[in-house]
Amino acid sequence: MTMDLQTERCGVDGAAAAARRVIDALVRAGDISGADMAGIADRLNAVADDLEAQAPPLRDRLVNMWRGDGNTRHDPAAGPENPIAPPLAYTGRPDGSIESDVTLGLPYQGPPSSVHGGVSALLLDHTLGVANGWAGTSGMTAELTLRYHHPTPLFEPLTVTARQVSVDGRKIRTTGAIAAAGRTCVTAEGLFIAKPLPRPR
Numbered sequence: 001m002t003m004d005l006q007t008e009r010c011g012v013d014g015a016a017a018a019a020r021r022v023i024d025a026l027v028r029a030g031d032i033s034g035a036d037m038a039g040i041a042d043r044l045n046a047v048a049d050d051l052e053a054q055a056p057p058l059r060d061r062l063v064n065m066w067r068g069d070g071n072t073r074h075d076p077a078a079g080p081e082n083p084i085a086p087p088l089a090y091t092g093r094p095d096g097s098i099e100s101d102v103t104l105g106l107p108y109q110g111p112p113s114s115v116h117g118g119v120s121a122l123l124l125d126h127t128l129g130v131a132n133g134w135a136g137t138s139g140m141t142a143e144l145t146l147r148y149h150h151p152t153p154l155f156e157p158l159t160v161t162a163r164q165v166s167v168d169g170r171k172i173r174t175t176g177a178i179a180a181a182g183r184t185c186v187t188a189e190g191l192f193i194a195k196p197l198p199r200p201r
């Protein structure tokens with residue numbers, strides 16, 4: 001049995017997906033495209049003006065972001081309402097492991113046509129954290145050790161996995177990996193300490 005770990009869908013998701021598309025298209029176009037970049041900047045600034053004028057007080061938004069006790073929707077790895085998240089969508093498995101399939105594009109580039117190492121670290125840190133939640137004991141990242149075995153390709157399906165390995169008092173050990181076409185590109189070992197910060201209420 002598997003379980004979809006996504007949270008409910010929200011109205012902002014569509015706008016976040018459009019913003020994600022804009023980011024990808026901008027990075028793709030660059031200065032050698034024929035696009036009217038000054039005009040595009042004006043149009044994007046008009047959208048930002050509209051959003052800023054209608055934004056709720058920061059505290060209200062923080063409480064809203066942290067509603068419930070489950071996975072978040074705003075984080076930069078899996079958050080469907082965050083345009084800088086790819087976003088990862090997880091499936092949880094009975095053995096405590098979780099998995100997400102994702103293809104990354106140019107906004108996440110490090111070496112040529114390869115995923116930036118810091119982006120891999122972000123995705124693995126978060127995925128290990130979600131695996132802890134799925135296994136039932138969550139914590140804050142105290143140590144994250146990464147090994148980059150092979151360049152992680154852009155534009156190809158990646159599988160991001162993680163599983164909680166042990167809980168010893170407050171110490172939680174969790175491992176994970178990113179693989180492409182069955183080849184392991186990055187592995188991660190994390191030490192988490194069970195001391196979650198209280199959610200804004």
Ligand SMILES: CCCCCCCCCCCC(=O)SCCNC(=O)CCNC(=O)[C@H](O)C(C)(C)COP(=O)(O)OP(=O)(O)OC[C@H]1O[C@@H](n2cnc3c(N)ncnc32)[C@H](O)[C@@H]1OP(=O)(O)O
Nearest residue numbers: 069070071072125126129130133138140141142143193195
């Ligand atoms: C369903 C929801 C899903 C929700 C899913 C959401 C997933 C989100 C995942 C994102 C994860 C993040 O990015 S978290 C953000 C990045 N991480 C942080 O910002 C953490 C910042 N650091 C801290 O807040 C703190 O240092 C802590 C909490 C890690 C530890 O502080 P503490 O609680 O005071 O712990 P302390 O008493 O000192 O130590 C407790 C024990 O842990 C050990 N210990 C403490 N820190 C370390 C360390 N870095 N390396 C080794 N060992 C350590 C100590 O030696 C001690 O061992 P002994 O003497 O008992 O043997």
